[in-house]
Amino acid sequence: MKQAIPLILIAIAFVVLIVLPMRSRNRELQRVQEMQRSLQVGARVMTSSGMYGRIVGLGEDTVDLEIAPRVTTTWSRMAVREAPDSPGTAGPDRPAGAGADDTAGGEPAAEPT
Incomplete structure (x- = not known):
């Protein structure tokens, strides 16, 4: 024993x-x-690779993210890992204190030349 x-x-x-x-x-x-x-259209998310974007389209297995004004990329839903806690969350493409309307998807201030 x-x-x-x-x-x-x-x-x-x-x-x-x-x-x-x-x-x-x-x-x-x-x-x-x-x-x-x-996930809902308009939500701000971060992918597993660290790319931030705003959801502009949802498919069964895919998510379309707008990562800059008029720049949309398609991702697997499995690549979406988190949604920032608040609209003012700082990220690589968004300075601290930016409002919800300051994200990608709004019209640019001026047309590119």
Whole structure:
């Protein structure tokens, strides 16, 4: 019996080291899937590669993101990883304090020359 105790402890430790990370991964996957199901046109999102954009179209498996005025790219829904918490969230293409109307999709101030 004394020889079985270390083996049992190792088995318990192994199970704990496998189960806990799996539960955390599953929770994160559920969070991302719920966010992807709730995507709406006009929402500002970030892709898994760090590209920020505004949703201008939704397909069954795709999302059209406007990343600059009149520049639209198509992404897999699985590439959309998060939606910034607030309209004023700073990002690479948006300075801190920018309002919701300052994002891509608005008309440019002047026509390019």
